Structures are given as C-alpha cells and as structure tokens.
Amino acid sequence: MREPSRRRWLGGALAAAGAGLLAACDRVAANPVVQQTLRMAHGLTYRAQRLIVPREALAPEYTEAEISPDFRANGSINPMAADYVALRQGGFADYRLVVDGLVERPLSLSLADLRARPSRTQITKHDCVEGWTSIGKWKGAPLSVLLEEAGLRPEARYIVFYCFDALDQREDGDRYYESIDLVDAYHPQTILAYEMNDHILPVPHGAPLRLRVERQIGYKHAKYIRRIEAVDSFAHIGRGEGGYWPDRGYQWYAGI
Numbered sequence: 049m050r051e052p053s054r055r056r057w058l059g060g061a062l063a064a065a066g067a068g069l070l071a072a073c074d075r076v077a078a079n080p081v082v083q084q085t086l087r088m089a090h091g092l093t094y095r096a097q098r099l100i101v102p103r104e105a106l107a108p109e110y111t112e113a114e115i116s117p118d119f120r121a122n123g124s125i126n127p128m129a130a131d132y133v134a135l136r137q138g139g140f141a142d143y144r145l146v147v148d149g150l151v152e153r154p155l156s157l158s159l160a161d162l163r164a165r166p167s168r169t170q171i172t173k174h175d176c177v178e179g180w181t182s183i184g185k186w187k188g189a190p191l192s193v194l195l196e197e198a199g200l201r202p203e204a205r206y207i208v209f210y211c212f213d214a215l216d217q218r219e220d221g222d223r224y225y226e227s228i229d230l231v232d233a234y235h236p237q238t239i240l241a242y243e244m245n246d247h248i249l250p251v252p253h254g255a256p257l258r259l260r261v262e263r264q265i266g267y268k269h270a271k272y273i274r275r276i277e278a279v280d281s282f283a284h285i286g287r288g289e290g291g292y293w294p295d296r297g298y299q300w301y302a303g304i
C-alpha cells in the first residue's frame with residue numbers, strides 16, 4: 049500500500065510553510081512555541097488534521113446518481129473463521145454485538161435490536177490507501193447512540209472494534225481489529241452499518257455489521273465486527289498500535 053498523495057500534499061504544504069518560516073525569520077524559528085510546532089511534525093497527520101479541519105466537520109455526501117455501480121471489496125471478503133461461518137449459515141439470527149469495557153452498562157444486541165435503534169443513512173466516498181475510491185450508500189446505527197446507551201466511563205479514551213476475520217484465514221490467525229478516538233466515535237457520520245446501497249450488508253463488505261468512519265481512510269472501517277470495547281489505552285491489544293494495519297506500520301490516525 050502506498051502513502052496517499054493527499055497526505056504527501058498536506059505534509060508538503062506544512063513542511064513548506066515551516067521551511068518558509070525558518071527562512072523568513074530565524075528569530076521566530078528560535079521561539080520555543082515554534083520549535084515545539086516543528087517537533088510535532090512527527091505526529092503530523094493527526095495533529096495537522098485536528099488543527100486544520102474543525103473536529104465536527106462532516107465528510108462530503110453524494111447523490112444517489114453518484115453511487116458507484118461496482119463498489120470494490122477489499123481485504124477480507126469471505127471470512128472462514130468457524131464462529132463466523134456458523135453465524136453466517138444461520139443468517140446471523142444468533143449474532144450479538146457486544147459493547148463492553150469501560151462502560152456502565154455492557155450491551156449485547158441482535159441485528160433486530162440494532163435496527164430498532166435510531167439510524168443514519170449517508171452516501172459517502174470510500175478511500176482506500178491503495179489508491180482507489182468508491183461511492184456507496186450506508187445505513188446503520190450511529191455509534192454515539194450505542195455509547196450513550198452503554199454509558200462511557202470517564203476513563204474511556206478509545207473505542208476498539210474486534211472483527212471475526214483473520215486475513216490469513218487461519219483459525220488461530222491474528223484477527224482484524226481497529227480503534228478510534230472519542231472525537232471520531234461521536235462524529236455524526238460514524239455509524240455501524242447493516243445496509244449498503246439499500247440492501248442487507250453483503251458478506252464481502254463486512255456482514256452483518258461494519259464501521260463507517262468517514263473522515264478516515266479505508267482500513268479504519270472495520271468489517272465483520274463482533275465486539276466493541278471502550279478502553280483507556282490500546283497498548284495491551286495486538287501489537288499495541290491500535291489496529292491490524294497500524295500494528296504493521298500504517299498510521300493509526302489515517303485522516304482523509
């Protein structure tokens with residue numbers, strides 16, 4: 049997977065601004081606040097995004113006419129894990145989404161329970177780090193609704209999504225997972241989708257439930273979700289970087 053060009057652009061623009069600042073005025077550059085700002089370049093994507101884009105900003109939404117006729121499926125497209133296969137063969141009637149961790153009231157919700165909650169429908173552009181995009185329509189329960197229902201404890205800082213699939217399809221393989229902060233968790237377009245393009249979410253796209261977190265790149269959008277956990281740190285999960293791909297060198301915050 050390649051570094052997306054918009055990130056190069058953003059990094060480049062800020063680096064250029066920083067270089068201009070240094071060239072223009074060495075005394076300003078010696079200022080501790082400026083030095084601190086330049087040191088922050090390490091966490092550039094996350095911090096720059098948070099500085100430039102208001103935290104509540106919505107991702108663009110599109111019209112029905114703009115929906116891609118052939119939305120690509122990527123990563124796992126047919127999980128073979130025994131627990132998943134058993135649920136799929138039963139039409140997901142026995143599926144339960146578990147919401148636990150740093151919450152007052154852990155939840156265990158069937159798909160009918162999820163459908164009985166308020167829903168949001170949105171037509172958005174999916175942007176994969178590999179360089180392709182597709183526009184699709186998603187319907188699901190806002191994550192904020194479930195978090196309110198469960199009651200986040202004050203120590204909670206991140207929301208972790210545990211998935212059924214292992215990319216190597218081994219029963220004991222590392223299963224996919226992802227995590228987001230509370231800004232994204234409470235963002236109005238962050239939903240747990242059970243429908244795509246007016247149909248029940250198909251298996252290649254993450255049945256029965258997948259995340260849409262529209263201001264971040266494709267790999268953050270966890271498919272095949274089995275459990276959601278509120279945590280104060282993800283250092284103890286997987287290899288400690290907050291996600292299957294972040295554990296393998298990709299950025300944890302992957303803003304678009």
Ligand SMILES: Nc1nc2c(c(=O)[nH]1)N[C@H]1C(S)=C(S)[C@@H](COP(=O)(O)O)O[C@H]1N2
Nearest residue numbers: 120121122123124176211224266267269271
């Ligand atoms: N559980 C799980 N979620 C996943 C993946 C995966 O392999 N497993 N791949 C990610 C990547 S890289 C992308 S681009 C999107 C693809 O979603 P799609 O198949 O609906 O296009 O899912 C993301 N979520």
Ligand SMILES: [Mo]
Nearest residue numbers: 176177266267
């Ligand atoms: Mo992706």
